[in-house]
Amino acid sequence: MQWSTLFKKEMLENWHNKKWIWVPLVIILIAILDPISNYYLPQIIESVGGVPDGTVIELPEFTPAEVVMMSLGQFSSLGVLIIVLMSMGTIAGERKSGVSELILVKPVSFKNYITAKWAALLVIVWGSLFIGMLASWYYTNLLYGELSLTALLQIVFFYGLWFMLVISLSIFYNTLFKTPGLVAFLTIITIMLMSVITQVFAHVLEWSPNNLSSHIFEMLMTDSIPSDLIGSAIVTIAISIILVAASILTFKNKELAE
Amino acid sequence: MTTLLTVKNLSKTYDSKAAVKNISFEFQSGKCIALIGPNGAGKTTILRTLAGLLKPSSGTVKFTDMKENDDLRKHIGYLPQYPVFYSWMTGMEFLVYSGQLAFLSKTEAGKRAEDLLVKVGISEAKHQRIGKYSGGMKQRLGIAQAIIHKPKLLMLDEPVSSLDPIGRREVLTLMEELKKEMTILFSTHILSDADEISDELLLLRKGEIVEAGSMSELRQKYQTSKIELEFQDDLENYQLKVNKLTNVMDSYIDRNVLHVTATDIIQARQEILTAAANENWPLTNFTLNRASLEDMFMKVVNN
Structure with missing residues (x-):
């Protein structure tokens, strides 16, 4: 009851501040950039000129799975950045502006407050990811070859988990600090650190969240869900839940004004 | 007359600097109490601590008829010195939202919001975005949101000091009316305001209560x-x-x-x-x- 009040307000606010417009648009753009530019690369090079006559441009033929991976590759850098920027002020901004001083003196449960924000962000992110991948899927089918709808849905589900982790990290830092820029910085640093650790300890960290996309690639190649993908998914969900729980705990012990 | 709230040995320290030093007091229900003191005396810190926005370094705050583990915030309404709202909401929307957060149903909250908008005198602007409200209107909306859930104690932090003379007069008149329905605790450094509407005074200096009592008692004494x-x-x-x-x-x-x-x-x-x-x-x-x-x-x- 109180949760749905908070959740509805978040959804409405995200509509008012146009997040529901720009996030999907940017995600679509990111998703289709590589599939299209790679397909038309020979024409692009030709029209720009500068290549001696008679040069034969040989480009590898991409499989649909590889094309999807291009989109995911862009998501893991630009996409993450967008999500971090979108979520950096969700709590920090309210505390900084002072509006939280009115909201949190009402008998609002911190669990509701934080999970409602978390859920509202997840809805945007998953929704945008779905729309973006739908666009990517369209061009993949048009330009490169068949990719099944089931495969698309699986990609959206599993890759969405990675975005969920990013959101959870951002929420966690949101409860610790009230400067949105600092929240964004720390979230990105943490993701980079996780990526380094995953690479260094690759042999033991097979289920690291950072490996989600390589396991997704494996899934597309073998046409079945590899157990490592399930493992990574479970680890990602677990870390997200821990982060949200930690956020609630920090908030409970926090001075909400200063 | 019953005791509404008891504060015992309350202290609040920021980075080893004491903002409030070991203060104790009681409120009787139905009174209007003014916290008076120069800037930096600890008025806002006390109000925020009572509102649960700050955690006391030591000491306790207790409502007389509150059960164990009950959420203190259900019984208080609070208006900060510079209230900030969601500027994209209308006044009406914000009040309904506040009411729902305090466990009123949507229809109850809507009805109560309508009444309060009339009471605080901004009902003609109820469907306007709060971003377009003037300072006085925001202050009145702030009072309305603080009492939407009929709290036992209304706390106002410097409710009139940022207003022009007309806005100030309107808010004081409103407080005069609210006095009949609930206990009010407000801070101010404008002495004539305290003199005008409060029954009791708490004079603060450097985080300590230096004098307390009713206006006439203090007059006699000084x-x-x-x-x-x-x-x-x-x-x-x-x-x-x-x-x-x-x-x-x-x-x-x-x-x-x-x-x-x-x-x-x-x-x-x-x-x-x-x-x-x-x-x-x-x-x-x-x-x-x-x-x-x-x-x-x-x-x-x-x-």
Whole structure:
């Protein structure tokens, strides 16, 4: 009851501040950039000129799975950045502006407050990811070859988990600090650190969240869900839940004004 | 009269600097209490601690009829000094949202919001974005959101100090009305506001309560035995005459006013008035000085 009040307000606010417009648009753009530019690369090079006559441009033929991976590759850098920027002020901004001083003196449960924000962000992110991948899927089918709808849905589900982790990290830092820029910085640093650790300890960290996309690639190649993908998914969900729980705990012990 | 709230040995320290030092007090329900003190005396810290926005470093805050583990925030309404709203919401939307957060149903919250918008006098702007509200309108919306859930205690942090004279008057009138329905605790550094609407005062200085009591109690306590006289003629002539009276201790002239200190103020009054009548003094003003809140404040704060 109180949760749905908070959740509805978040959804409405995200509509008012146009997040529901720009996030999907940017995600679509990111998703289709590589599939299209790679397909038309020979024409692009030709029209720009500068290549001696008679040069034969040989480009590898991409499989649909590889094309999807291009989109995911862009998501893991630009996409993450967008999500971090979108979520950096969700709590920090309210505390900084002072509006939280009115909201949190009402008998609002911190669990509701934080999970409602978390859920509202997840809805945007998953929704945008779905729309973006739908666009990517369209061009993949048009330009490169068949990719099944089931495969698309699986990609959206599993890759969405990675975005969920990013959101959870951002929420966690949101409860610790009230400067949105600092929240964004720390979230990105943490993701980079996780990526380094995953690479260094690759042999033991097979289920690291950072490996989600390589396991997704494996899934597309073998046409079945590899157990490592399930493992990574479970680890990602677990870390997200821990982060949200930690956020609630920090908030409970926090001075909400200063 | 019952005790509504008991604060015991409350302290609040920021980075080893004490903002509030070991204060204890009680509120009776139905009273209007003013927290008075210079800037930095700890008024806002006390209000925020009572509102649950700050955690006390030590000490307790307890409502008399509150159950164990009950959420204190259900019983209080709070308006910060500079309230910030979601500027994309309308006044009506914000009130309904606040009400729902305090466990009113949507219809209840809507009904209550309508009533309150009329009561605080901004019902014609209820469907306007809050971003377009003036300072006075925001302050009134702030009061409305603070009482939407009918709290037992309403706390207002400097409710009128940022308003222009008209807005100030409107908010004070509103508080006067709310006094009948709930206990109000408000902070201010404007002494005349406190004098006007509060039943009791808590004077703070550097995080400590230096004086507490009702207005009349404090007046009595800080009453000075002073008489002020003004004359049409040259003052010094009369100063000599006044000084000769038996109950007059001393006198001095400041800005064309003769200030007379007396050993017994009632006797001195008698003497002066008799002399004035007999000798036909051209008196233009005779004031038996009552301690003003400001005198009292200065005295207490400077001690």
